Amino acid sequence: MQLPRVKIQFLNGQLGTVGESPDGLMALVCGAEAVGDTMALNEPYTISGMDDLTALGVTAGNNAALHKHVREFYDEAGNGTRLVLYPVSTGETMAALCDYTESGKGFIRDLITRQNGALRGIGIANVGDGAAGSEGLAADVYAALPKAQQLAEWSTTELYAPLFMVIEGRSYSSPKSLKDLTQEDYNRVCVLIGDTLQDGKGACVGTLLGRTASVPVHRNIGRVKDGSLFPLEMFIGGRKVDESGSAVAEIYSKGYITPRKYVGRSGYFFTDDCMACDITDDYAHLAMRRVIDKAYRVVYDTALDFLLDEIELNDDGTMSLGVVKSWQQAFENALNRLMTANGELSADASGEGCKCHIDEKQDIAATSRIKVQVKVRPHGYARYIDVDLGFLVTSAS
Incomplete structure (x- = not known):
């Protein structure tokens, strides 16, 4: 017999795709040296x-x-x-x-456990020997992808605390040899390439976490209207982003x-918010991941109030219509109050x-199991804009 649970x-x-807020609580896991009795390794510090x-x-x-990462955050x-x-330890x-x-x-x-499910995203930086691998990044980056996905899924299923992971694209060498992440299925993990240091081994994880923490869950971190990123110089390997247009395009594909430039705009912007998975996955973008994760937390909290509650039944063991309607309304009201009203859902x-x-024909008396289906309506994103431009003049007849 299973424990009662949600x-x-x-x-x-489902999509057919061919400041301060708990939604923005990020963690930075970073290779470091202990500092006297003020900062020890393997201990969390909230700043x-x-x-x-x-x-x-x-x-x-x-x-x-x-x-560097904290300052850039x-x-x-x-x-x-x-x-x-x-x-x-940097040796990890x-x-x-x-x-x-x-x-x-x-x-x-x-x-994750010590933060009691509060974290929404975790970035990892400055660990490993940084040795270049044969696929454009340190081999540890690709070895970490399935582990990070499993960890995030564990947090979701065991702690009801969904989150995403940012992997630092260490020791970047060439776009041509990079593994194609669109062939993977790690929709809780993204990989960042590009840094504020020229020829650095790492990536600007602090900048990405900071931008993510500062915008609502439905916002693409590359949104141009939000303004450029803070750094005045950004690099892809040894070259400035300004000189790396073709490399940026290939990395994005x-x-x-990665950071990029726009003609006519000063500063740098993130290309997009791709996760390491097939682009047809509903959660192939960080904004979609964050939206569905927030919805998960809202739905879980709502469902928990009903756990082991009494259910009014019909003669055939099904839920009474009034109970069905009240449950449906409870889930919809919670999501609309906490998300739609904030512009996080369309x-x-x-x-x-x-x-x-909720299917009214479920035999609750026999199974004690209630199947609930909840769907949320996300926003669309203008990734490609095509404009036909010409003169508003007609020739005289």
Whole structure:
């Protein structure tokens, strides 16, 4: 006999695709050196600005990478935004850190558990030896992908705490040899290429986490209207992004996130918010991932109130119509109040952005199992705009 519980399945294939907020709570797992008795490795620290990092004794001198990523996070997100730091040994690998079967200190599962399901996204940076691999990035990047996906799925199913992972594209060498991530199925993981340092081994994970933390869940991190990223110079390997147009296009075509330039606009922008999976996956973009993850949390919280509650039944063991309607209304009201009203779901003419359906013919008396289907209406995104432009003049007859 199973314990009473709530189970939520993500529907896929439904789209036909050919500051401070708990929704933006990010964690940075970063290779670092312990600092006296103020910052130990394998311990989480919640900070709200650079002053808090200074209080931990972290400087650009004793922890250059950690200091850089945190500074770039706050350049985007602004002081006051919470960030959870989890400093680890630089000798670890991303694949090992993401192993969900490892629950001890120094593994990301420990971080997730100790944050009690509050984290929405985790970025990993500055770990591993950074040795270049044969597929355009350090081999550890690709080894970490399935581990990170499994870890995020574990967090979702076991803790009811869905989240996404950002993998630092370490030791980038060439776009041509990069593995094509659109052939993978890691829809909770994205890989970032491009940095604020020329010829650096890492990527600007702090910048990406900061931009994500600063925008609502339905917002694409590459949205031009939100303005350019903070860094004044950004690089793809040894070349400035300004000089890497063809490389950026090829990197993007293979499913990676990278900075880019737009003619006529100053500054840099993220190309898009691709996850490491087939583009036809409903959750192939970070915005879609974040929207459905927030909906998951809302639906879980709503369903939990009904667990082991009394159900009025008809003679045949099915739910009474009044109960069915009240349950459907409860799920829809919660999603519309917490998401549609905030613009995070697309509203119809009546102002609703979701639909809940419960089959009235379910035999609850015999099974004690109630099947609920909830669908939310996401936003579309203008990735390609085609304009026909000409003169508004007709020739005289």
